[in-house]
Amino acid sequence: MATTTIQVSRETRDHLAELAKERGVSIGQLVEALAAEQPTAAQRAERLAADREAVRRVIGIDISDDEFDRAPDILGNIYKIAAVKARNAPGAAA
Incomplete structure (x- = not known):
């Protein structure tokens, strides 16, 4: 080397x-x-394209890249909901 x-x-x-x-x-x-x-920007783009292709195969629907970009951030929304529940839980620090 x-x-x-x-x-x-x-x-x-x-x-x-x-x-x-x-x-x-x-x-x-x-x-x-x-x-x-x-990873470089090119490597991240390759990974994103491969992930999107895998989703298309699994769900059997040809979703465009634009549709992916406009889709809601489901995981982010789950984290927000969990954070609100944790703050509102009995005994949570105020």
């Missing part, structure tokens, strides 16, 4: 070195792991 050099401030280098030491890996391995956790 070819390697390269990345220039960062001493503070950042020292911070990365400490994180790597705590995890028992090299700085290079740490940076690779951190980069792998952050």
Whole structure:
């Protein structure tokens, strides 16, 4: 595998070195792991397209991307409802 050099401030280098030491890996391995956790815009778009295609197959309806974009945020709404219920529950902090 070819390697390269990345220039960062001493503070950042020292911070990365400490994180790597705590995890028992090299700085290079740490940076690779951190980069792998952050998908690019293109990767997020690919994942979104694949997820939408899976939904279309499962429900058997050809929903357009525009229709997906206009659809309600169901999970977000569930979180809001749960938050309201938690606040209104007996014994909840005021």
